[in-house]
């Protein structure tokens with residue numbers, strides 16, 4: 306048996322970048338730290354997979370029980386198929402040095418149908434590509450699929466409560482013709498991917514938009530480390546393609562980009578802020594957003610977005626509050642209580658209303674809270690600080706991969722060791738008992754919420770100081 310050189314995930318990596326597949330195989334220790342958000346995504350995949358099995362009950366789980374058992378599992382798969390097995394989960398197929406494990410295989414009336422399960426609402430080109438690689442391997446191994454399907458989450462599904470019926474939860478997309486059309490591309494790419502994996506040294510690949518597309522590459526820490534901070538590749542106000550276009554036109558520093566005649570107002574503001582090292586802002590515009598209020602109340606809600614809904618009446622990925630807290634200007638905390646583990650937004654609003662004064666300004670960060678407060682016709686002035694920090698009226702003098710309160714505060718020097726916060730994804734992992742620190746720890750979550758509220762207050766005060774400076 307030829308040695309296994311590629312899998313579905315390494316092949317997809319190779320299509321994105323040949324250097325990435327080389328590094329992944331030969332220098333895995335250089336990979337960036339995996340973010341909690343990505344870990345949450347992987348775990349979501351398992352849960353959905355088990356739910357899909359229920360659509361095809363009484364199958365045989367062929368997945369190898371330990372990493373060295375793939376060859377054995379592949380032999381077992383072939384044996385089971387030849388022996389007349391009808392349904393196989395995670396069956397192992399090997400051909401041409403490639404190993405794949407289709408989620409579900411159904412053998413019926415002399416036909417083989419292959420099902421790939423995805424915990425998302427749509428079918429992406431990458432899903433087609435990875436199903437196409439599986440088709441290539443099964444076909445080569447002598448088990449040509451008659452049909453290939455993607456099972457993904459039905460966006461119109463509303464959970465009625467009780468046990469989930471997978472036939473309502475999933476949508477079947479027949480991608481057989483797309484998968485067959487991709488075979489030429491697959492055959493062309495495999496030798497390239499194998500050559501990169503087996504190379505003695507890393508292939509020369511320049512950084513480019515492919516470092517982010519279709520997935521943010523986990524070797525950016527390595528490949529991007531010599532990009533200077535003032536490079537046009539680190540501009541927030543224009544898209545990735547435009548940043549690389551500027552670099553290819555010879556601009557090595559944002560200070561070289563001509564502002565004269567440039568009608569991109571946001572880009573101009575960003576460049577001016579970055580060069581001067583000071584924020585650029587329009588205080589008259591900021592003033593319009595910052596209502597005068599008796600006092601400010603800061604609100605932080607932690608949401609979980611489950612692909613599989615847990616609360617009757619909700620949809621897949623609908624954000625559900627799992628913990629919340631508010632901070633009044635006098636330093637008093639309002640601690641959220643729920644009558645059920647997932648809570649509802651309505652409950653939060655009701656409890657908050659009890660504490661708020663009509664003139665209090667409720668300050669928070671994020672579209673989700675904003676959306677729910679507007680849905681409820683919440684009867685208090687509200688301010689989404691995210692809108693302020695994303696607006697054309699304020700540009701901070703630094704680049705951020707993501708404009709989160711933690712990232713902004715770190716750059717502004719507000720977030721020091723004392724106030725170090727988890728990000729929300731880490732807090733959710735802590736809530737669900739998956740954090741490195743072990744089981745759900747309410748104290749850990751409460752601390753996260755408290756620190757986040759202090760952070761919100763600092764970010765609010767930062768903008769008020771800018772306005773004051775200008776008006777004095």
Ligand code: SF4
Nearest residue numbers: 322325516522525528
């Ligand atoms: S960071 Fe970019 S160039 Fe480096 S391995 Fe990843 S995709 Fe390739």
